[in-house]
Structures are given as structure tokens and as C-alpha cells.
Amino acid sequence: MQRRVVIVVFDGFQMFDLAGPADVFATANLLAPEPGYRVEVAAVRAGAVPAQNGITTLAETALGEVAGPIDTLLVVGGLSVPEHLRDRELIGGVARLASGARRVASVCNGSFLLAEAGLLGGRRATTHWLVAGEMAVRYPDVEVDADPIYIRDGNVWTSAGVSSGVDLALALVAGDHGHTLARNVARGLVVYLHRPGGQSQFSAPMRAAVPRAEPLREIQAFIDANPAEDLSVPSLARRAGMSERHFSRVFTGQTGVSPGRYVEHSRADAARRLLETTGHSLDRVARESGLGVPETLYRVFRRHWRVSPGDYRRRFRSKESSKS
Template sequence: MERRVVIVVFDGFQLLDLAGPADVFGTATLLAAEYGYRIEVTAVRAGQVAAQNGITTVVETPLDQVEGPIDTLLVVGGLSAQGHRRDRGLVEGVARLAPASRRVASVCSGAFLLAEAGLLDGRRATTHWLTASELDAEYPEVEVDADPIYIKDGDVWTSAGVTAGVDLALALVAEDHGHALARDIACGLVVYLHRPGGQSQFSTAMRAVVPRLEPLRELQAFIDANPAGDLSVPALARRAGMSERHFSRVFTEQTGLSPGRYVERSRADIARRLLEVTAHPLDRVARESGLGAPETLYRVFRRHWRISPGDYRRRFQSKENRSCTSPSPSTPASPPSTPSGRTR
């Protein structure tokens, strides 16, 4: 049985918000011979719709001519999404199709269009962390949470920015067909192994901040490479050649995290990866990641990803231990559905 996915775009949309989820659904169709997804792309008007990077998508069916039933209605985001709230054809078209859809979802700032259509009233929702405060201020009836990668509230899903659309689509496939297929899709696309929705998008972004000072950049690399070492503030300050007070202040200013928070997140990332790619017992994962004891590992996982280490391993362990598979040309499978919007 094919599940119909209708993806709504607009001038200036984020191309990856469309391409990422579409490739997840398309790969699901390749891997699963007995079921799949049929992707349709629509906009207010038929014809060429330019993404913000200049690449155009050709829409064959305008939004006012799309009819239900729809399995998944997905609204993309982009830098121009907030401005498109004044496009009544777009907002009213989304509002019209929502009741004919089994579930409604948005990627990134597409949440603004769902909110404008009244589809997030009384619901918990997320968006790109840079625009979450604006969503919260302009739609007080929406419970905005800027932290998670994605949120499911009833039959409405919202996700964080850009690449989080892939995580959202993997979660939708997992809901439809189980986590094993979602893992296989992640392996086939060579993407991050399906981050749980509770993972913090803000901490993920902040971990990428690179300090201006070379000694602090070297120290970041040292922390990430030596999780089980002495990473106390006194030890790190000595390594950086600074007083403890000056080191803590400068490190926090240049990374957005205190040294202690950075060390914990680094160790948590290493523990997560060990759970994905090894069969080590939890006490060994705790030791090798520098967290020390399984009890600490459990607390850290609940704090950062809102899931226990054991549940994380069962859901997201890579197929190095369970034979990571990708689509094989020799394996018979239903051909992927051809989207009604053609990308040029």
C-alpha cells in the first residue's frame, strides 16, 4: 500500500527541507517491496518554484487543486517562510488540506505557516532555534519548545532547522514501519543514525562553535580525544596556560558553554556513539566515555536525549552490529514513486 505524501513549497523555500524528507521516503520505497510512499510537490501556482539557492522545482498541480485523502501533509521552511504568512492562498490551502490528512508536519520555519493556519493552537511545537522566540512571541497560543530536534503532538509533527527534516522523516517512517527500516534508510543515505526527537538542537549547534583562540581549539580537540582523562577545570586551565577563573570565563565566552558543560556533552556524544557501534556493556561504555558509572550514564542520557541508554541502543544501534544494509541493485523492490514536482 502506497502512502501519499504531499509536500508544500513556496518561492524561496529551503531546498534541503524538500530533498531530505523526499529522499527518506523514496529510499523507504526502494527498501520495502510491499509498501512505499508516493510523493507529490505542490505550491500556490503550478510551474517553476525557485528555492532560496536558485534551484527550481516544477510543480504540476497547484495547491487549490490538490484533494484528499492524504497520508502526510508536509510544509517546508526557508528564510522567506515568515513573509509567506501573508499569502492567503498558501495558508488557506494548507488549512484546507490538513483535515484530509492523517498527519501534518513542518520542517524548520514551516512551523510559522502551520501556526498561521491555526494548526498549532494548543499544541507543543518546535522550529529552528534561531526563530523560536519569534514563533513564541507571535503565536502565544502555541507552546514553543526551542530545544528538541522534532516534536510529535497528536497528529501534528514539527521539526528543527534544515537537516532535522531528515530526522523527522525517519521518525515518520519508523512510526509507519518500525525502527529497523528507519535504520536501514539512514545507513543507505549515509546520514546520522536517526537522532531521537528529544535531542537538543541547540546543544548540537553550540557544539560546533569554534573558539577564536588557538589554545582553546586545541583544548577542545584534546577533550574530545581523551574522554576518560582528567578533564577537571584545574587540569584544563593548566593545559591552556591560564588561571582557573580566567580560563572558565574565556572558554565560556568563546564556546557558549562552560568547561563542565562542554566536557559532559563531549562525553555524552562519545557514549552515544559507543552504544551505536559496539556491543560493550553499559559499565564499559560509561568508563570509556569518561562518565564513570552506569548510573551517571543513565542520568546524562535522560538529560540530553530524554531516553535511557538501553532504549537508545535498541532503537539506534548501527548495523555494524546488525549488518548495516543499503539498497542493492540485485534485490527486487518496487520502483520509487516519481514525485509530481520535478527538480531541475
């Protein structure tokens, strides 16, 4: 028996969230010696459904008319997800189909639709790093982890931003048919079977709030512009004309992070820019970013982005920067 995969879409969905997993299942069908997957696309109403990129896809079936056993229910994401959280037909349809599915999954911020349908309560889940904080606030009963490419909690799978739907689908294929088939599918699609690191390596650097007080705004700008300077609390407090205790208290109160944490994030971001835009040695990157030595650079990178500086450079440095 083929495994029935129902992919739920809606107006303004992210096309890659549909196309990526669908191509993984289709490629598995080409390579597998046994019946594989039958993919169906469903929406609140059958018919044409426009994606956010302007391409229209055809939903074969209305959610209310989907009947019979489902192996995998997959809910996509997209920029329009927030407006669909109030769509009772969509949320109710997802909840109904999930109750009869062997497993349930989401791509990107499609996890919000699963949460709204009551499917993530008490579970660990992930979503796109841009909206992970919002998800944690909106659904406090969900343990949100913004770094993993995908998470399985029981029979519910959630994946991170956009392209991670491919990683998720490969993991589902591996679970169904073994790693050999999943590896061959990944080779055919020219993607990683297991992507190195988490999605933190793609996220924007942490930005603290801008302080209200002008002296603290100047200190924040000084830190960002001079990562290799002495940025200890005593030094920064003297520059601000405050006692160390008062400076730490006011800086933390107005930015939301301690001076030490802000300095580390700023230096880590400086190191990341150097790795992306220059061919400097790791020793030089560590010195110029204020991290001192390659060992500290490595430790900070692993802590913030779950990858080594060398791995990060190989993935994100431009050809032009390799000449510098």
C-alpha cells in the same frame, strides 16, 4: 496502498527541507517489501518554483487542486517564510489540506506557516533555534521548545532547523514500517537514525544586551576575556566600584541577565571554543574556562547543550585543532 505525501513549497523555500525528506521516503520505497510512499510537490500555483539556493523545482499541482485523501502533509521552511505569512492562498491551502490529512508536519520555520494556519494552537512545537523566540512571541498559544530535533503532538509533527527534516522523515518511516526499515534507510543515507542531543548544540551562545553604562561594559568585556578569574559578584562589584546589591541590580537591568547567569554562559562559551580549537584535556579546559573541574564542565554542557563535552568535541573539533 501507497502512502500519499504532499510536500508544500513556495518561492524562496529551503531546498534541503524538500530534498532531505523526499530522499528518505524514496529510499524507504527501494528497501521496503511493500508499497511505500508517493511524494507530490504542490504550491499555490503549479509550475516552476525557485528555491532560495537558485535551483528551480516543479510543483506538479496547485494547492487548490489537490484532492483526495492525504497521508502526510509536509510544509517546508525557508528564509522567505516571513513574507509568505501574509499569503492567504498559501495559508488557506495548508489549512484545508491539513483537515483531510492523517498527519501534518513541518520542517524548520515551516512551523510558522502551520501556526498561521491555526494548526499549532495549544500544541508543543519546535522550529529553527534562530527563530524560536520570535515564534513564541508571535504565537503565544504555542508551547515552543527550541531544543528537540523534532516534536510530535497528536497528529502534528514539527522539526528543528533544516537537516532535521531528515530526522523527522525517518521517524515517520519508523512509525509506518518499523525501526528496522528506518534504520536501514538511515544507513543507506549515512545519517543517524536518532541524532545524539538536541539542536541546542548547534546554536550560537547566548549574548546579553550591551550595558549602557561604561563601567558595566568594561565588566562585561572583562568577564568574557578572563573566564578563569574570580568572577563572583563581590569581586565584580568591587571592580565596578559599586555595592554588591547595586551592581547586581544595575547589571541585570542593563543586560537582561543576572551577573551569575552571564558568567556561567560566558564560561560555557569559553569551554566550547577550547573544545573546538584545542586538544587540551578536559581538566585543562575546565580550568582555563573557569569551570574548575571536569564534573562542573560536564554539568554545564549537559544543561546548556544536552551533550557531554566529549561528544561535543568529537563532532565539532577541526583536524587542525587536534594537533594543538
